[in-house]
Structure formats: structure tokens, C-alpha cells
Amino acid sequence: MKMKLSLIFPIVATLLVGASFPGRVDSKANTSAHGGKTEIATLAGGCFWCTESDLEKLPGVIDVVSGYSGGVLENPTYEQVSSGKTQYLEAIQVTFAPEQVTYEQVLDQFFRHIDPTDDKGSFVDRGSQYRSAVFYHNQMQQQVASKFMMEIEDLGVFKKPLKTELRPFKTFWKAEDYHQDYYKRNPIRYNYYRYVSGRDSYLDEIFGDNRKENPVTLRQMIDAKKVLTHGKTYTKPSDEELKSKLTELQYYVTQEDGTEPAFNNAYWDNKAEGIYVDIVSGEPLFSSTDKYRSGTGWPSFAKPINDAFVVKETDYRLIYPRTEVRSRFADSHLGHVFKDGPAPTGLRYCMNSAAMKFIAKKDLKAEGYEEYLYLFED
Template sequence: MNRSNSISNRFIALLGVCILSPALYFASMHSNADNKEVNKTDANYETSVLAGGCFWCTEADMEKVPGVIDVVSGYSGGTIPNPTYDAVSSGTTGHIEVIEVTYDPSVLSYEAMLDAFLRGIDPTDDQGSFVDRGPQYRPAIFYKNEQEKQQAASFLAEIDKAGIFKKPLKTELIPFDTFYVAEEYHQDYYINNPLRYRYYRHGSGRDQYLDEIFGPDRKTAPKTLRQMIDEKNKLSSNVPEQVEFRTVNQASDMDEPKYFRPSDEEIKQKLNDIQYKVTQKDGTERPFDNPYWDNEEAGIYVDIVSGEPLFSSTDKYDSGTGWPSFTKPIDENFITTKEDNSWFATRIEVRSKFADSHLGHVFDDGPAPTGLRYCMNSASMLFIPKDELAEKGYGKYSVLFENQDKAL
């Protein structure tokens, strides 16, 4: 589809933001930028071909990454030589809109380069990319050898397992064949046509999606996918081993344990950084980057500080928010609520009664039978599997799972 006489999907997004003047909209498509002069033959440099939708956007993002030498927009993966934008955008050639990234591996490893790239795209959509629909805009990594294939596959699998994105990754791994450079007016489009580029980018929804996944501070306080994976693995592995509960009386099966808050020093020693931040500083962990948001095992959730029983898996459901959500607490005697006016909104905060740990918030948009959504932080809780309830002093709650066991 020729940009000089037709409106592509990209400009449909642009028009959704504002109506440009005819003079601006139909301005010359050809860039006055000089061709880049980069010594790509340097033996120390590597190249990688990547697809993440609009190459205006992926080129603009990757050129800002330290260690990247050059980024060129183009096409790969199709069946005809020297394809044009008109042919590729029709979706009939098999090509994908891609960028060729030249980078210095002594500064930027292959995984780190993929890490930066994946944080700028939607790797879960194999039907297109944001406003641009069709297989010519699907996400892909073109590998040049078996080592790159294995590294990319392993990294994608780790990201998937960590649940960083809201959906399973569908980024295709394709053996690299040929890279065709796109027309000159596509190169450095964000520099040569800044106004039109900004309108398109905003209208495409790319940045809104990335803010939702990585947070609105992703540019000022960036966190790599590797860091997010490592943090989740550390949190998942540390929680069970770190916590020991004490009660006023070591309860017998007939007595109700009496829970209390340990000293500040004991709490600091007991909790890791994210647990302390959430429970003691009223923090919030990242959605989809916490151990219990997708936990489907039967059992109960107790306060990470005191051991107070809070919620049961029998009342847990997938709210789509990325945090563990419940329709009700096990026993309302173990929680307290109060009005929270932070973040320019009024919410109802949920805290544990005895430890006074910040747990999360309760909302009135939940499912039946209560209509409530107790949106909790994994970092404020410890999960006790149903088979360990008696051993850990929570035997009375085994009755919650008797009907489930009979059904099985």
C-alpha cells in the first residue's frame, strides 16, 4: 500500500488521535536524511534481524540501546527477492517488517539485545502488532545459527514461565536467510518526520500497552526482563524457607492460636526486600511478577509476618489483574480495613489484624457470591498446601477442602 496515495493501518491510528492538515498529512514521503555510514564489517560487531511490528518504532527504540551501533528498517522471511513496501504490506509475499540491528557484543550480549527488543513490543500477538494487523507484522526473531536459536528459545521460555506478560509468548523463531533494506523514506523515520511519527506511535497503542506491562516509570526506572525473572525466582525460592511463625501459646488442636506482631528487628531479619516493602511500607509488588497470582494449588494463605490465616484457595479466582484475588477472607476476624486516599483515589485498604501487615485492597467488582475482589500482594502472604495444614498448625481449615477431595 503506497503511503503517498493511500491510508495504511498506521495512519488510521494517526487519524484516531487527531485530524492533520492536508499540507502536513500529504507532505513528501521521502526523507532528506543521508545514508548512515557505519562500518558493519568490523569483526567485533554482530547483526540480528528482529520483527516487532512497525519498524519505525522498533528502529527508534533500539537505536537508543547502549551497545547498538546501527539499526536499519527492512524486510525478511518472504519468497520474492527485493520486495517493496507495497508488496510486503499486502501480506502476500511472506515477508515480515523487520529491523537489522548491528551491535557490539562486548557491550551488549545477544540475550541483553533481545531483552531490550522484547521490552518494546507485544511478543504475545502472532496476528499482527498493535494497530497493524496481519502476518507481515507478527513478532519474530531470525536466528543465524543453532546457538542463537537455543539462546532465544531458552530466554523466551524463562519469560513465559515468569508470567511477565499477560498472555503466553507467541514470538516466532525463524532461520535467517536474507535481509532486504526498506525504502529510504522509512529509515530514521522518527527523526525525519517527528510529528507524524509521534501521532502514529501514540495512536497505535504501543506505549500504552508497554506502560501496562512494565509500569509508567519503565523509561525513568527501567528494569530488564532478566532482572524481573531473577527477582521472581528469588522471591519464589526464599518465601517458604524464611518464615517461622510464633504465637502467644503454641496452640493445641482444641485451642485457637493467638497471633501477634514480632519486633521490628525480627521482622527485618525475617523478610526479604519486597516482603518488607509491601507489608511494612504499604508497597505494591509488580503484577504478573509474583509467586501466587497464578497459583492453583489447594491450600490457604497466611500472613507472612504473624501467620494469621487470611484466605483460602477455595475462594481464589483469576481476576486478570496479575495479583492473587479472592472473593472473601477465611475469617474476617483476622483482617481490618480502612480508607486509603493515596494515588489520588479513595480505596479500601486491607491489613492483617494482629501483625498490621499491609495486604492489599478490596474492591466491589468481584464475582458472585460476594461481589468483592480482595486484591492481595503475594509478598504479604505465605501459602500452606492443604496436605501440610495439620503439620503447620492449621488443621481446622482442612474441612474447607473435604468437598473438593470427594469430588476427585
């Protein structure tokens, strides 16, 4: 069993001077000093230093408190909880303004900053006290959380089954003072712990390493996958199916991260109106309305149709790092994005024709992409 503090660095005695013992926290919704109604969400996602930091960044969140939930022992201490013998989980209580942010949006922020597929711990912290859970306070929270978690499961973005527990809230005990706002009080130590924990590298792998600059919510991904008018979903076939479906070049580009020849591919000079979709899954990727002639010999676009369908990752296959572009659900290698494109984005999405299928404007309805006809309206 690993304990965060002893794993990375000892708690110095000075931190304990003036620290208070935990106290039970009232979880009822009330009226805040801000003058509006507030609600409470209780969540466990591993290290509460990290979950506190991540949830406080969500607009509409008023306060986040680190503590312990899920056990029965009165006034548990950090040492008791970290032993793994108390049934408590490291947790946070999130006070938020429902007029500004919904309970689902709080859950969305939470799930995009944890590993919900691990029921044996969380990243470097191992043990039942670090597993993830949603403690619902009322029937509404239970219903919202249950539905949202099923949608996340169906989305498949985490690539493994969810193991996050959905449990009724009973008690929450505030952790010792030195745990509160730890990321603010001890930024160097916190950043070092967070880096070595592997949390951010995992999240970059799942959501793309541009997730902070260009965040895409789970709700956006869920809605994008449904495709508003047809309820269409996007999945990746088995490797056997892919080999039978794709040409040798298409398989090489999408599955082996290959690159097709410049000026000798299907769409580099295509001027027809329409959209480009993933050759593997059919995910809508780019529109002819954003296509331009870059002179590189590959189809180039200023932006995707919807950021929810693309993931950006750092590619180190060459001497210098590049930003790779992959499809969200099929995980197909599409190409790379560069910062030498036209206004207003200044970006050049340099794609492989072999990774895409072109659907002409006149065929959008027949092919199930009628909702993208708006792209070609004046």
C-alpha cells in the first residue's frame, strides 16, 4: 500500500502546527454568502489534492473541501484512512451554484480528471481508500449520475469498463487543515506529486494532450456520437474486419500511423462540396468549406467540423515533436496539425486522403449526414 505523503516526501513537523482535526460536514443544500442557492456533490477520485484542484477550476463551483466519505468511524484521521482499514475513501465535497453549473456538469468535470476504470486504487496510490465513487445525496443525483455513467460506458472513451461506485451519501468528514488547498499552499510539492503520479499522462492519452487548451466535455462527445438526427454511433471494427474492409494503404495509414505520398492521393486537389469522414468509423471530420490549397500535396483544412471527433497527441516519431491528429472513436491516425494555416484559426490540418471518405453535398442525406447540410447554406 502506498501513501502519497510518505511515497514522495515526509510531512514536515511545521505543517502540523496549528492543524485542526477533521470535522463532520453538513451536506444539505443551503443559501450561500454569494446570495444564491447552493448544492453539494460528494465525489471520490483518488488523491483529494488533485480532485480538489480540478473541480475548483469549474465555473459555478463555489468551494471544494477535501475529506473522507464511505466509512463509519467517527472523526477519522488521515493516518487511519490511509491504512485502508476504515472503509473510508479520500473524497471531496463540492459546493456549487445550480444556476451556473448543473450536477451533471460537475460529474463531467470529475470524470474527465480521474481514472474511473480502476477499483484497486488511483494511479500511483494503491488501495481501496483511493478507488473512485459518486456519493449521491438525493434521488435526483442518483438518477442523473446513473444515466450519465451509463452514457459514458456506452461512449467507450476510457477503453475499459467503468468501476466507479454509485453509493448513497451518509457522512463526510473534513480532512486535516494541511490537506485543504494543498495545490495552492505547496505548489512545488503538489506539481511534483501530480507529475510522478501518472494522472496527467493518462488523461492526455484518453482526451488528448490539448485537453486543457481545448477542452471537450463528455457530454459533447456523447451528443456528437449520437449524431442528432439519426442516432448514429461510431465504433471501431475488429482488426480482422478492418483488414477485409480497408485497402492496404488505408490500413497502413490509419492503423500503422503511416503517411501516403504527396500529390498522389485522392483528395489533395478535390474541390467538390461535401464532408470528409473517417474511413473506419464514419465519424464526420472535415468540410470542404474549411478546405484550402496548402501546396503540400495533402488535403488541408483550417479546422475540424466538430472538435469532439478529433484528438490531438504529441508525436515523437521524427526528430522533432509534432501534433498528431486522430479520430475520437475509431482512433484512426489521420495526419498532423501545424500552426502555419490561414486566418482565422492559423492552423493547417494536414490529413491523409487514405484515412478519409469524401461524401458529396448531394449525397449527405442518403448517407445519413443530413444535419451537415447547414454547412453549405449561405
